[in-house]
Amino acid sequence: MTDYVTVTSDAPEGRTGAIKLHGRAAFDGMHRAGRLCAETLDMLVPHMVPGVTTAEIDRLAYDFITARGGVPATLGYRGYTHSTCISINHVVCHGIPSEKTLKSGDIVNVDVTPILDGWHGDSSRMYLIGDVPLKAKRLVEVTYECLMLGLEQAKPGNHLGDVAHAIQRHAERHRYGVVRDFCGHGLGRLFHDAPEVVHVGKPGTGPELKPGMIFTVEPMINIGRPDVKLLDDGWTAVTRDRSLSAQFEHSIGITEQGCEIFTLSPKGWHAPPYL
Numbered sequence: 001m002t003d004y005v006t007v008t009s010d011a012p013e014g015r016t017g018a019i020k021l022h023g024r025a026a027f028d029g030m031h032r033a034g035r036l037c038a039e040t041l042d043m044l045v046p047h048m049v050p051g052v053t054t055a056e057i058d059r060l061a062y063d064f065i066t067a068r069g070g071v072p073a074t075l076g077y078r079g080y081t082h083s084t085c086i087s088i089n090h091v092v093c094h095g096i097p098s099e100k101t102l103k104s105g106d107i108v109n110v111d112v113t114p115i116l117d118g119w120h121g122d123s124s125r126m127y128l129i130g131d132v133p134l135k136a137k138r139l140v141e142v143t144y145e146c147l148m149l150g151l152e153q154a155k156p157g158n159h160l161g162d163v164a165h166a167i168q169r170h171a172e173r174h175r176y177g178v179v180r181d182f183c184g185h186g187l188g189r190l191f192h193d194a195p196e197v198v199h200v201g202k203p204g205t206g207p208e209l210k211p212g213m214i215f216t217v218e219p220m221i222n223i224g225r226p227d228v229k230l231l232d233d234g235w236t237a238v239t240r241d242r243s244l245s246a247q248f249e250h251s252i253g254i255t256e257q258g259c260e261i262f263t264l265s266p267k268g269w270h271a272p273p274y275l
Helices: 024-047 054-067 134-152 160-173
Strands: 004-006 019-021 084-088 091-093 107-112 114-116 123-128 184-186 193-197 214-217 220-222 228-230 237-239 245-247 250-254 259-261
Touching: 019 193, 024 054, 024 107, 024 114, 024 123, 024 214, 024 250, 024 259, 054 084, 054 107, 091 107, 091 220, 091 245, 107 134, 107 245, 123 134, 123 245, 134 160, 134 214, 134 220, 134 245, 134 250, 160 193, 193 214
Parallel strands: 004 019
Antiparallel strands: 084 091, 084 107, 091 237, 107 123, 184 193, 184 214, 214 250, 220 245, 228 237, 250 259
């Protein structure tokens, strides 16, 4: 049985396994943090070009977030030493910034989580570098469609299984694999909280969605099989069959009518091409 707890204070609360139900003040804080997150991803658009290093992208994100009063949540998290995760081509998630340069034809996910006034904004977005093959572009398009179809099911009375099923059905209709090894998560004052938000499932299963819930939806979709493996660095996850992978992520809150997306692009740059 799923436990829910109504949060009556803006003070940080530990992870108890119960799903937190937040009030308007928390939603306002999440909107501010989510906007900084989206503005960071917007800022990166003109810099995502062949020849730039992923370390430079990471530095740009750090400078942008900290100049606006935020702190990158990943910096120092479980020993991680960067402000972003940057995942290229067959890297599914948690790619580590380095001196590696982007090349024409790459598809790249940048994941940022700024903390602003104690609230976590969490979002990731795909970028197309130079001349990208049609097959890769289509993967990116379908992955974004998966996210938005999932969010259409994020409304009170539905279940997390309804969100997952919408994602899985659309991806598998295109013969893509949906990654099982990583999932979305509760969010707020904590970086990771209940519930776990998986991206495959059956309608009507999983925790019921109730107003006040805050969580991420972040499907990872592979052109090939859904299987992944972790590299020796302990962070980088890649497709086992070396097929391309794409991901989009939004942070949302459940309302009486549906959901509010905290991390929408102020410029309308929701999916590539952005310029």
